Amino acid sequence: MSSQNVFTLINPQNGNLAFKILPFDNNSHFDHLQRNNYYSLIWVTKGKGKVKADFAEHHFEENSLLAFSPYQPFMLCVSEPIEGIAIHFHPDFYCIHMHQKEVSCNGVLFNNIYQPPYVQVTEQAEQTFNMVIDQMKAEIQNAELAQYELLISYLKIFLITASRLKTEQLEEMKSVPDSKEPxxxxxxxxxxxxxxxxxxxxxxxxxxxxxxxxxxxxxxxxxxxxxxxxxxxxxxxxxxxxxxxxxxxxxxxxxxxxxxxxxxxxxxxxxxxxxxxxxxxxxxxxxxxxxx
Known part of the structure; x- marks a missing residue:
């Protein structure tokens, strides 16, 4: 994977990763235990396998979006080669706790201890994600006024779309009689x-x-x-x-x-x-x- 496809912003104050878009065409980034000091959204567009996160293992299919919080341990074990795109962002860049009212992803996408750490991406969400990622890539290359603010706006669209999707899918699961939770x-x-x-x-x-x-x-x-x-x-x-x-x-x-x-x-x-x-x-x- 050529490094020019990777888009990275570094926090000038401390040299930490602030925001990163990382396309991947194999599992080399995730085949060992990750414990990162930032949030990770990993959209697997091709392939499938198992995700080990915290204390559990779950199977994921093609077109899954996986979400992990800072220092949440995870790794991917693939049964079919994977491709996709990852978005990493540090809490100093965008803190989901502080902006809970705006995006409501805490407890849904992130820090949801009762559900698998992923959501199945629909065709409609796929279009939104692709459009937003293209805008993010363009903005990272464009160091103009209010660059961070605009990137955060795109990130919010991504997070809200994913959170709505997960909420819908959880509601659908509840309405299927066989999977009713005791x-x-x-x-x-x-x-x-x-x-x-x-x-x-x-x-x-x-x-x-x-x-x-x-x-x-x-x-x-x-x-x-x-x-x-x-x-x-x-x-x-x-x-x-x-x-x-x-x-x-x-x-x-x-x-x-x-x-x-x-x-x-x-x-x-x-x-x-x-x-x-x-x-x-x-x-x-x-x-x-x-x-x-």
Whole structure:
């Protein structure tokens, strides 16, 4: 792949990647574990295989758009050669937490621990994506006034289109009788969302839902392809990452809010799951404290 097809913007303040468009015609970029300090959107236009992300494995088909958050571990194992295009962007370039009201992709495309990390691209979405990517490429080569603002506008169109698509596909799945989620699944999701800061063990949730730990473990594995402990850990880590990025709270304060009295235990837990320490995460992903 010729490097002139790759379009990259570097943050002049720190030399970090700000924004990148990377066409690919093989799996060499993704065939080893990735833990990047930026968001990745990987549109596989040809080929198929398996994506390993966090604690689970999922099959993806041709024309899938995969979405990963900073330091979310993932790799692709292909069964048919893949081609496509990747868009990488750093939170300092565009922070999905800060602009949640504008694009609503957090919890849908990104940081959605209950669904596979991809969406199937329709013909209509494909047209939009291609048009937007062409505009982005042209803009990266055009260092005119308000270049970043225009690129962010195109990125928003891409993210909104993908988020709407995923929301539609999730709604369709719910309306198919065979794939109806048992009520217990929704109850489990609700219980995790309400209690992850105070209840960290699988047994806590079995008690809350009045079901045996073994039965709940089986349901979690069948439907989410993850253990219940993995789900809870992922949810805590997502919140910790958000706090590290969005606030100036100390690691000790964040640990305490997430139910950990021992800051060092929490830091080890974070590093095990995110591969970097909380401090390193803050230093490399950036610090987007909202203005008071």
């Amino acid at each position: 009520v217990i699944l929704q109850n489990l999701k609700d219980a995790i969302e309400l209690n992850f800061k105070t209840k960290h063990s699988a047994g806590n949730y079995a008690d809350l839902l009045n079901i045996s730990p073994k039965a709940l473990a089986k349901i979690s594995k069948n439907y989410f392809n993850k253990t219940l402990t993995d789900l809870i850990s992922e949810r805590i880590i997502i919140e910790a990452k958000r706090e590290l990025y969005m606030t100036n709270k100390t690691v000790k304060e964040i640990a305490h809010e997430l139910g950990y009295d021992d800051e060092h235990y929490f830091s080890r837990f974070f590093k095990t799951n995110a591969d970097v320490s909380p401090q390193m995460y803050r230093e490399t992903v950036g610090f987007g404290k909202m203005e008071a």
